[in-house]
Amino acid sequence: MPKKSILQHLPTSAELRKHQVLRPVAHLLHIEEIWHLNRRSVAGAFFIGLFTAFLPLPGQMVIAAVIAIATRSNLPLSVALVWISNPFTIAPMFYFTYRLGAWLLNMQIEAAALDLSVSWLWNHFGIIGWPLLFGSLLCGWFAGITGFVLTHILWRLHILRRWHMRRQNRRP
Numbered sequence: 001m002p003k004k005s006i007l008q009h010l011p012t013s014a015e016l017r018k019h020q021v022l023r024p025v026a027h028l029l030h031i032e033e034i035w036h037l038n039r040r041s042v043a044g045a046f047f048i049g050l051f052t053a054f055l056p057l058p059g060q061m062v063i064a065a066v067i068a069i070a071t072r073s074n075l076p077l078s079v080a081l082v083w084i085s086n087p088f089t090i091a092p093m094f095y096f097t098y099r100l101g102a103w104l105l106n107m108q109i110e111a112a113a114l115d116l117s118v119s120w121l122w123n124h125f126g127i128i129g130w131p132l133l134f135g136s137l138l139c140g141w142f143a144g145i146t147g148f149v150l151t152h153i154l155w156r157l158h159i160l161r162r163w164h165m166r167r168q169n170r171r172p
Helices: 003-009 013-017 020-030 038-051 060-071 073-082 090-104 118-123 126-168
Strands: none
Touching: 038 060, 038 073, 038 126, 060 073, 090 126
């Protein structure tokens, strides 16, 4: 993987420890493994970030950070990958996961009048909650496993290509 280009865009542990918001967890930011860029930590970060991006919960970045620290995966990458579900993509993502969950649970999709308010969401959570949660967990698991496997494969191919180039450069 292009380590130097990735490292240019990720914050360092010293930069993150300076933020006042992170003071309560600053002692956890000294763990060296969460800053390393190796195949295991990057693949774990891809799984964590992509899985957490599909969770229909607030605080996805915090959840990803806690899991990354617990599993010693790359912290900045796992938190950055959560932003796949951003304000532009979150509505289509959760609509798709709801439709998928309803289809897999063999539930009838309700075409009730949509009202974008917290009270409407709270009143209809029993109808949309389980299909949304099931579809989100399934899509998150699929995206996480896909990212994990692809990271391992691409990393391995990159290493093999570098070995091959090094072998060719050594030949007279």
